[in-house]
Amino acid sequence: MRSFHSAALASTLAFAGITNALQVDVSSVQSISDAAKTIASNIIGIYEGKNGSPSIPGLFPDPYYFWESGLAWDSLINYWALTGDDTYNDRISEALLFQSNGEELDFAPANQSKSLGNDDQSTWALAAMTAAEKGFPSSLFQIDGQQTTNLWAQMAQTVFDEQVLRWDTKFCGGGLRWQIFSFNNGYDYKNSISNGNFMQLAARLAKYTGNQTYSDWALKASKWSFDSGLIADGSFNVYDGASTTQCKQLNRIMWSSSVGTYLSGYSYLSNMGSNQQYHTYAPKLLGNALKVFAKNGIVTEVACSGAGTCNVDQLAFRATYARALVDAKYIDTGDSIDTDAIDAVLKASAEGAAAQCSGGPDGSRCGSDWSSSEWDGTWGLGQYLSALEILLANIPDKGTQTSDDNSSSPSNATSTMSGTPSGTAGSASTGPAATGAANALSGSVFGLLGALAVAVAFL
Numbered sequence: 507m508r509s510f511h512s513a514a515l516a517s518t519l520a521f522a523g524i525t526n527a528l529q530v531d532v533s534s535v536q537s538i539s540d541a542a543k544t545i546a547s548n549i550i551g552i553y554e555g556k557n558g559s560p561s562i563p564g565l566f567p568d569p570y571y572f573w574e575s576g577l578a579w580d581s582l583i584n585y586w587a588l589t590g591d592d593t594y595n596d597r598i599s600e601a602l603l604f605q606s607n608g609e610e611l612d613f614a615p616a617n618q619s620k621s622l623g624n625d626d627q628s629t630w631a632l633a634a635m636t637a638a639e640k641g642f643p644s645s646l647f648q649i650d651g652q653q654t655t656n657l658w659a660q661m662a663q664t665v666f667d668e669q670v671l672r673w674d675t676k677f678c679g680g681g682l683r684w685q686i687f688s689f690n691n692g693y694d695y696k697n698s699i700s701n702g703n704f705m706q707l708a709a710r711l712a713k714y715t716g717n718q719t720y721s722d723w724a725l726k727a728s729k730w731s732f733d734s735g736l737i738a739d740g741s742f743n744v745y746d747g748a749s750t751t752q753c754k755q756l757n758r759i760m761w762s763s764s765v766g767t768y769l770s771g772y773s774y775l776s777n778m779g780s781n782q783q784y785h786t787y788a789p790k791l792l793g794n795a796l797k798v799f800a801k802n803g804i805v806t807e808v809a810c811s812g813a814g815t816c817n818v819d820q821l822a823f824r825a826t827y828a829r830a831l832v833d834a835k836y837i838d839t840g841d842s843i844d845t846d847a848i849d850a851v852l853k854a855s856a857e858g859a860a861a862q863c864s865g866g867p868d869g870s871r872c873g874s875d876w877s878s879s880e881w882d883g884t885w886g887l888g889q890y891l892s893a894l895e896i897l898l899a900n901i902p903d904k905g906t907q908t909s910d911d912n913s914s915s916p917s918n919a920t921s922t923m924s925g926t927p928s929g930t931a932g933s934a935s936t937g938p939a940a941t942g943a944a945n946a947l948s949g950s951v952f953g954l955l956g957a958l959a960v961a962v963a964f965l
Contacts, residue, residue, distance in 0.1 A: 527864035527879075532856045532900045539589040539901070541860060544870050545894045546585050549578060550594060552887050562617075564601035569818050570887050572618045573626040575601070580633035581825055581891050581898075587640040588901045599644040602634060602661070611657075611664045614686070621690060624669060624682045628703035631665035634658045635710050659714065666711060669704050670723065677750035680730040684747065697747030698736045698764040701727055706771035713774050724775055728768075728787070737768065742787075742794040744768060759809050763823035765795045766830035773833035788837040795834075796851060799827060804876050805855040805896065811874065821874055821888025828852070828895035832903055852899045859893040 528544060531537040553566050561567065566575045579601050582594050607615045613630035614622060636642070637658035644657075672682055674696075682700045685693040705727035712720035731737045735756050737744050744765040746757040772788035799805055805824050810816035831852060835845045858876030865871035871885035872893040 527862070527881075528860040528870065530856065530860040530897065532853045532897075535901050538856075538897050539591070541863070542585055542589055542894055542897050543591060545863065545872065545890050545897070546582060546591070546594065548870060548872070549582065549887065549890045549894070550597065552890070553578070553597075562604075564605035566887055571621065571626065571819065573623070573629040574819065574822055574887060574891075575605070576613070576626070576630035576633050577822060577825060578887060578891060580629070580636050581894055583633065583636045583640060583642050584829070584898055585894065586642070587636075588898050588903070595643065596645060598637075598642070599646045602630075602637065602658070603644075603646060605630065606634075606661055611661045612668055613661065613665060614668070619687060622687065623685050623690075623692065624672065624700040625684065625697070625703050627665055627686070628669065628700070628707055631662045631707055632703065632710075634661035634665075635707060635714070638662060639710070639714060659711075662707060662711060666704075666707055666720070666723075669707075674750075678734055678748065678753035680726075681734060681736075683750070694750045695747050696734070696736075696750060696753075698731070698744050699746075699761070699767060701731055701736065702744070702764055702767035702771065705731070706767045706774070709771040709774040713778055721775065721778070724771060725783070728771075728783070731768070737791075742790045743798070744791075760798060761809060761820065761823050762795075762799045762805070762807055762827035763825075765791065765799070766823075766827035769795055769830040770826075770833040773830070773837050777836050777838045785838070788834070789843060792834045792837065792843070792848075795827070795830070796847065800851045800855075802877065803851055803854045804858050805831075805851060806877070807874075816874065816888075818886065818888060821884075821886060822891045823888075824892035825888075825895040828855075828892070828899045832899045835903075849900075852896065855896045856900050859896050862889070863893055 528541040529537075530541045553560055555561075555567060564575060564579070565572070566578060579598050582598050586592055586595060586598070605615060606613055613627050613634075618626070635658070638656075642658065669682060672686070673680060674683060678696055681696045682704055683693055684695040684697045684700050685691070687693065705724050708720045708724035708727065711717070712724060732739060734748070735745065735754060736747065743758075743760060746759045746761065746764065748754065748756045769788070769791050772784050772791055775784040776788040778784075799808060801808065805827060807816055807820055807823055810820050831848050835843065835848055837843045855876055858878075859872065861879045862873040862876055862881055863870055865873055865881035865883065865885055871881070872889040873882035873884050874889050874892070875882040876896075
């Protein structure tokens with residue numbers, strides 16, 4: 507992900523006189539689904555472009571970075587799960603399989619090395635995690651005629667294992683660097699989105715597999731985030747990051763995606779009841795997240811929206827935040843969470859987003875200013891993803907977090923990491939994280955992936 511370092515997007519269009527915004531009744535699942543269908547179609551329109559097919563399967567065209575492509579597929583899996591519309595399922599499967607990096611299954615393809623960050627990789631892993639949790643089917647992937655979700659979980663686990671190896675205690679006492687490769691700008695920066703995504707991935711794997719190792723790493727990442735100051739004691743502000751040479755000199759800019767990814771992680775862990783700290787942190791993080799990013803009851807990217815300077819990446823951040831607010835409704839603290847307050851923000855924000863989806867020649871291009879009833883003249887993938895997720899957030903969830911049924915999980919998979927995180931970069935995994943998944947796949951997955959690569963190569 508290119509954070510505040512990226513150049514701002516100045517994408518404005520002059521389509522005047524079109525005011526037919528999406529008409530959405532946020533109390534009606536059908537009405538939300540109909541509006542979401544229009545936005546999902548617009549997302550695929552960007553993906554396929556004028557030629558009706560992508561240049562590379564899974565990747566959205568410039569100016570969108572690798573991470574945002576992963577976020578898009580995650581959102582479309584969520585769209586399928588909540589609306590039942592499977593129109594784009596084959597495209598989703600193809601995207602995840604093609605970008606999973608062949609036999610490596612780690613979402614680190616060589617052609618992304620010039621800008622691949624830990625947050626980019628983990629965003630794709632979180633999409634795979636959503637696919638596993640939701641039981642996302644794939645007509646492209648079958649074993650003995652049976653569809654399986656085990657492959658999705660194995661992808662997420664593989665990324666987790668790789669990122670554990672990058673946990674860096676030499677600088678700042680721990681944490682993940684922003685960039686993976688030392689030749690990329692940002693390698694000397696440790697940021698909240700990379701570490702928050704890692705923490706969320708560990709939390710969701712803990713819930714999905716029942717494996718304590720993942721819970722241990724989630725706690726480790728959480729503790730380091732507080733110790734480093736990325737999450738501020740007392741206020742629960744989530745700051746962007748700090749350099750590896752000046753660890754305590756924080757960049758105190760705050761993004762909705764950073765607080766969102768931590769909030770989702772804490773929500774899962776508090777629901778599991780695995781550590782009392784999660785029961786304390788989750789509601790406090792939620793309270794501050796609503797205070798900072800829900801201006802006048804509407805979700806706002808406060809660091810850039812007022813000045814109109816949000817760049818390509820930042821326009822998509824509220825998609826992550828919207829999902830986090832849904833997760834927050836499942837926070838288990840022993841006390842009640844004010845879900846009415848969350849729902850009020852989700853409702854008002856969805857109505858604002860729908861009003862912004864009124865631009866362009868067809869009157870369905872989505873702008874970014876949810877506080878205005880008039881289209882702000884901008885549109886793009888980030889605006890669509892944020893609008894889609896805030897609308898979907900108003901559809902009652904099917905309770906992924908509260909379900910204890912791991913029947914679709916990879917045999918209660920055991921990570922090959924040691925049972926207690928050592929915190930050193932040398933505590934290596936010696937094989938795929940999902941031992942159970944690997945057994946279930948019976949060695950057939952790699953050959954099938956090779957065949958799939960050939961099948962889509964003509965694209």
